[in-house]
Amino acid sequence: EEVGQSLAGVEEVRAALAGRYGGALRLRIPDQPAPPLYSVSRGTRVRVFVALPVEVEGRVAGVVYLSRTPNNIVKHLYGERGKVTLAAIAIVGGTLLIGLVFLRTVSRPIYGLIERTKRIAAGDREAIKPLDHHGTREMAELSAAFLDMAEKLQARSDSIQTFATHVSHELKSPLTAIQGAAELLRDSGDAMDEAERKRFSDNIVTDAGRLNLLVRRLLELARAENLAPSGESTSLEAALALLPADNRLTVRVEAGGGVGLSISAENAAIVLANLIDNSARHGASLVSISATNATERATVLVSDDGAGISPSNRGKVFEPFFTTRRETGGTGMGLGIVLALLKAHDGTIRLVDSERGTRFEISLPAA
Structure with missing residues (x-):
């Protein structure tokens, strides 16, 4: 149609x-x-x-x-089936390749880090070592940071354990003495004369005072180790002005009394007080202090004319509870408090050679 x-x-x-x-x-x-x-x-x-x-x-x-x-x-x-097949093969191959790369660079290091975490949590010290496969640079940095943190925590744990052992030992001695004296007074007090009762009572008071001093020192050390920098600054003379007079020795500022130190006057006074007390306990009659100021850091030298420190003890002076004057009331914690306070203010302290007595060198950021 x-x-x-x-x-x-x-x-x-x-x-x-x-x-x-x-x-x-x-x-x-x-x-x-x-x-x-x-x-x-x-x-x-x-x-x-x-x-x-x-x-x-x-x-x-x-x-x-x-x-x-x-x-x-x-x-x-269907007409382009050859090209479509090649494209499909390329996509599948590319996906598999990406998966393998992801497995090696991300998944395997993560699973390795998880396995290390479990081993470290179980107390395996051998697990604190670099991974066999780091993967990407970021994964390597993460692994290194984690293992560094684990190592520091382990060291901190060891330090706390050692510290607890020392504390237990230090507290046990006066407690045992107090208990023994108290039991003797309870059981045999009536048979003792006045002089014996006074002697045991004095022992209790003395050991109780030692316990009180140890507890105060422990609190001071705890505060020093957890201290955050305040941003304050002071001078050597301002810090010394806060110290009470010490009749046991003479303190003399040789030079640099006005040098600025990046630490509060109160904390600087605690540092100096512990060093001066340490000198007095070792028979010093004179403590000389001098300070110099470089571009970014200030150096303070604290020297005395006391008995000095023997070569065998030079490496132990900053260890907690180490003291050679325990019989005169030394706790062995003064230098530990000094070290903790200075670390909190980015400072350092070390024992340096001296012709006579003891000399400590303190380094702090200059104010």
Whole structure:
């Protein structure tokens, strides 16, 4: 029935008759039979129409009018199956490669770190060592930071254990003496004369005083080890002015009394008081103090004319509870408090050689 009918009214054909290319994309109507001109359907929902002008000697002599349904996505992919297969292989291979790289650089180090954490938590000291596989640089830094923290915590734990052992020993001696004297007074006090009762009572008072001193020193050490820098500063003369007069010896500032120190006057006074007390307990009659100021740090020298420190004890002087004057009331904690206070202020202290007596060198940030 369509034979002989004109297509000149179709939009794209009109454009071609005017000498222009014409094309259109139209939806198909699925509930109507396809016209004979539309050829065989490809099952798509659209159809493409194209009209091209045919020119002869500069004039449009006719129009070529074509239409067809485009390939659907399945047929197109099937036609490109070789490329699609290669792309799929490349994607799977790339995914596997990324997975292997991720496993080696991230997963394996993380699992290794987890395993080390469990071993360290169980008390295995051998676990505090670098991992066999670090992975990325960030994982290596994380591993190193974690193991460094574990090592410091282990060292801290050992220090606390040693400290607890020392504390137990130091407290046990006076407690045992107090208990023994008290039991003797309870059981045999009536049979003793006044002089014996006074002697045992004096022993109890003396040992109780020693316990009180030990507890005070322990509190001072705990405060020193947990001290946060206050940002205050002082001078040598200002710190010495806070100290009470000590009749046991003479304290003399040789030089640098006005040198600024990045530490509060109270804490500087505690440092100097412990050093002066240490000198007095070792028979010194004179303590000389001098200070010098460099560009960024100040140095303080504290020297005395006492008995000095024997070579065998020089490496032990900063150990908690180490003292050679226990019989005169020494607790062995003074230098430990000094060391903790200076560390809290980015300072150091060391024992230096001296022709006579003892000399300590203190280094602190300059104010």
